Amino acid sequence: MTIGDWTERFHGTRSLPRPVRDRLLASARVARYARGQTVFSPDNRPDNLLFLVEGTLRVSQTAESGREIVLYRVEAGESCVLTTACMLAEEAYNAEGLAETALVAVALSQQTFDLLAAEEPAFRKFVFAAYSRRLLDLLHVVDEVAFGRIDVRLAARLLALAGPAVEVSATHDDLARELGTAREVVSRVLQDFQKRGLVSQARGRVRLLSRESLTRIAASD
Template sequence: MAIDCLGSLPALRHLDDAARDILARQAELVTLKAGTVLFRPGDLCANFLIVLEGSVRVHLLSELGREIVLYRVGPGSTCILTTSCLIGSECYSAEGVTETAVSAVALPKAAFDMLITRSGVFRDFVFRSFGARLTDLMKLVSEVAFGRIECRLAEALVKHAPGGGVIPLTHQALATELGTAREVVSRQLKDFEHRGLVGLGRGRLEVLDPGGLRYLATAAPG
């Protein structure tokens, strides 16, 4: 049952009986295949989703086809955009897609509204998750607006291969993650190759010097 799965989340272990009853009656356990589109811009939000396993990518796509990843929703987390749409009765302004197979609990809007008003434990869980995602989103805005691409790319490479090794991502995938053009990423990777930080081949990207990239990622502008 969905309520049993939610009981495994530390933040929801102390729900009172009334809240548990609402969840037991209205929450539904769902399984989604990788590549499933959960919502698109303009869609109405009908359910609050709590991810148990897997990853959901939330991204924006411009009229010119440029894409930027806003954030990812992992196990035990919720989507800031979904929360905002439910509370404000607004439509979605971005797209959400499952990156992997996802197991989640879906809660109808009416039940979500009841729990937000009646359960302090549930309300704290929702807004703690909201706050964490908002912090990540503000960091992204700051990086895109003010960050040097070489530092941001170095940080992304270290994140995907902290100890070095091959990264199974295309130049386009990295560009999408960083909110820039593929040509920009390819040009910067070529510079990294000349400096001995990465190795490039046909469809292959390998981190050779994670320490050097880590230093570059934290370098001050200059």
């Protein structure tokens, strides 16, 4: 299966002149990952820049204790800068990238990347914007974790994970990993939400009964 002209899909490449794009199409490698596969981790750092064409990549951080927190998600059309960041800073880090769905990505080699960054202002801007986005994402995480209440964060996360759907398919443990807290804590808060009629629960699923109330709780952020 081919993915066609992926240069069409990125702000950073869409506006490049035809010859450059052709060169890109020729030189870049298409990488695929199965759902659930680890894209990068502390002991497995890919040495090229990833552009996500399809799917969602979940980036999280894990403590020695085993507790985990989701830092952000990379969606189609975005690039994953964290691995490059680590290459450049040459420092250990404990973030991990997991394919939340099946992924199709374009991998640019270090040289191609640098060449593009040198020659194409649009591409440069795209990459800097990608870095910026992640910086701001992390600022937001710090803010939430350092100053936010757990019920507020859970309500917000449930709404985000549900999207347009009425149900979230996640265990209490999954939700705890989203927020960087413990399963018991999620259980308690969901219990409370349930008593107040905001959600109903089944094994591995949470149904949102009152989006409105949840939104209100999430907004006391």
